[in-house]
Every structure is written in C-alpha cells, then in structure tokens.
Amino acid sequence: MNRSEILQHIEAHKAVAVLRIPDENLFEPVAEALYEGGIRILEITMTVPNALQLIRRAAVMLPVDMLIGVGSVLNAETVRSSVEAGAQFVVSPVTKKEIIDQAKKLDRVVMAGAFTPTEIQQAWEWGSDIVKVFPANITGMDFFKAVKAPLPHLKLMPTGGVKLTNGREWLKAGACAVGVGSALLSDKDLNNRDFNAIKEKARVLVEELGSEKAEGRGQK
Secondary structure, three states, X not given: OOHHHHHHHXXXXXXXXXXXXXXXXXXXXXXXXXXXXXXXXXXXXOOOOOHHHHHHHHHHHOOOOOEEEEEOOOOXXXXXXXHXXXXXXXXXXXXXXXXXXXXXXXXXXXXXXXXXXXXXXXXXXXXXXXXXXXXXXXXXXXXXXXXXXXXXXXXXXXXXXXXXXXXXXXXXXXXXXXXXXXXXXXXXXXHHOOHHHHHHHHHHHHHHHOOOOOOOOOOO
C-alpha cells in the first residue's frame, strides 16, 4: 500500500492496537487473538524486546489486511530501520521534524505525538498525517472538542485514556482513530496467557467503534 492507502485503512478501521509485551514469545498468539477479534491495525512499539524482528515476523505471519506499524520512535534512523523491516506507519510520542521527514521520504504514514494546541498544529504543519495526542487521559475529550473548534482541519488520535467502551465518544469529540494499549492488553491477561480474553476485548472495541470488519476473519 502507498501512503494514501495506508491512511485510508487507518481511518476506516479506527482502532490502533498498541502492542507492549514483556516477552517476544507472546507476540504470535497475542497478534492472532487481536486479529480474530477484528483488529486490523497493529502498532509494535520499540520498547518491545526485538521489536524490529517482530515487525519482520508480522509481515510474514499475519494476514495482508493487518496493517503493521512501529511505535515509540524517537529518531529518523529508527524510522528507516523499521520501514526496512516492514513497518507501514510510524508513531512517535513526540514531535520531531526528522521523524516526519524520514517517514514521508519513505512513503509511510506518520503520527507525531503532541500535547498542546501549538504542538499539535506544529506537527501538522511539518507534515504529520495524524497527530497523536498524548497522554490523552490528561487532556480528555473536552480538550479534543476545544482544539477542533478553531482547527477543524486536524486529524487527531488519542492514546492513553481510551477504554473498550468509550471509543465512539472519542470519535464524536473529534478523533479520527484511537490508540488502545492496556485496555486491550492488560498485564493480567498477558501473564495468564488468556488469549481468549484479549480476543473478546478486541471484539468489544471494534464493535464500539463501528470499525469496518474484514471478511474471512482469521483467514491468512
């Protein structure tokens, strides 16, 4: 997919599952549970052990309609190596022009992180396709509404504070997608290897958002 198609996929499916796992051996069963539950966008953060290898594995093992991206990116070199490994979108907790420029150069969607209205607009002007508002549990939905009122052109994605059952409220507040981590992948479920619980939580989130569901769920 080119950058435009990647962006369309994100806006269509809306739920970005943020993968932070302590053990890389959890990757395959967790990713499969998320897919079975309807998730079609997976962000593998650089805080995960052997993240680049997992991105490579994801490109091989997961169905083609599962969009794979990289998160917690802090510099242009990580953008390059991640895209080389197969990442289709790039997410950062901060706004750095070198990250945005490198992602655009490689024809990948980029989501720079920002917190204040000035930071958000700066990220947009530098070329961030979507601005990740982080931590969104601090700003809240009222903040989204207030920012979008004078700046309706922005495409915003909250990360932090998004629950399984409030995604639709975030969309109404002005988000174009939501980033969801611990609500989908709790320490308890990961420690217990309760992949059915993860699958069910994914299903609840997807239904709440009204995200498009791929036909043939679970087919590879």
